[in-house]
Amino acid sequence: PPDLNRMLITIRNALDKSTLITETKTLKRKVSKTRDIIGNSPAIQKIKDTVDRVAPTDARVLVTGENGTGKELVARWLHEKSSRADSPLVEVNCAAIPSELIESELFGHEKGSFTSAIKQRIGKFEQAHNGTLFLDEIGDMSLSAQAKVLRALQENRITRVGGDKEISVNVRVVAATNKNLYEEIKRGNFREDLYHRLSVILIHVPSLNERVDDIPMLAEAFLAEIVDDYKMAKKTFAPEAIAELQRINWTGNIRELHNVVERLAILSQEQITAQDVQLYARPGQNSRAQTDGIDLDRFGSLEELLDWAKDLWTKKGK
Known part of the structure; x- marks a missing residue:
């Protein structure tokens, strides 16, 4: 007679495998397929045309617009349509990282460079080498981090926190913000020289209204x-x-x-x-x-x- 327990285990494993396959397909679709920029309004057509023109170049792009308008999607399409598409697209939400950790997040750190640095860390600039670095909500970045980002853009080199070795990086930077950076510059919250470095191309994403x-x-x-x-x-x-x-x-x-x-x-x-x-x-x-x-x-x-x-x-x- 058949072993009922063994049969149940086999059925359970088959069900688990089927569920896993379905979940994997869904995850792959969500991760690998960048959603289209949907819409035929004049403003959206202009964005699509700009992306098509700019993506093949290495020009830096600043994407502006309110929260939830789709700035990240524009950044993803700039990467997908570029010659860097086979290399990493690395995203950093500058608003979500405490100011005291943003430099370590961007540039990495050496072991022992501060109390919690128990091992060496590779930063986002290095992770994005030969690819695209997307700096989301860059208007929330601290002034000290802005200075280091400016240097990285000028020299294509970074130094890890606590280190003295310069590391060459080949990165295309796309930044986004929901703030009026002109106003932030007037208030002393954002570097004007960094703004000009980032905004070679400006893309404004309109609100849904x-x-x-x-x-x-x-x-x-x-x-x-x-x-x-x-x-x-x-x-x-x-x-x-x-x-x-x-x-x-x-x-x-x-x-x-x-x-x-x-x-x-x-x-x-x-x-x-x-x-x-x-x-x-x-x-x-x-x-x-x-x-x-x-x-x-x-x-x-x-x-x-x-x-x-x-x-x-x-x-x-x-």
Whole structure:
């Protein structure tokens, strides 16, 4: 007779392998495929044209725009379309790193150079050698770090913190900021010479409110991507739902639109209606009665919300 335990283990291993393969495919798609710059508005067409012209060169680029507009996506396409595409694209969020650690993060450090430096560290400039270094939110970088970045751009050499050896680096720098750097220069918070080094090419990414004609294309693309990731049945937007999305004041820009579409994909039926948009687009501004009694704040993640919704639909179907 067959060994039941062995059979169960074999089935479990097969299921685990299938799940792992699916997760790996999803992760590879997210990591390796840079999302297209979506939209046909004049401002977006201008950005696409500029990227096509500038990417093959080594010119430094400064990308400006509000939070959530897609500055990182522009940086990724500048890298993908360049001769450096087969080399690393290394990203640094200057706003997320404490000022006392930013120099170590960018330039690395030698063992023992400070209390917690228990081993040598290779910095982002070295990691990006022959590739692209994306300095996001560079307006938040400390003045001392700015001085060292300026020197690295001028001389194509860096020195690790605590070291004395100069290391040659071949890096293309793309920077981004949500700040008005002219104002930061006036306030003494940003070096004017570094600004001129970085802004050989300037690309401004408009807010979503400035490109509402792109919302239908963006929403449809996000919905298709989310439905695929969650293995849902196909869903569509009613024309009235798209019109409702276009009436919203998008303070969070593309990032906010993506989150709203994800929420709508989970909570709505096969066709997303204008009423769905009114109920779920801004849950924090709706009462519990307006959301059919659903307290959206009790869910810690969209995965929890999806599990709850599936359970609810199962019960309704019985």
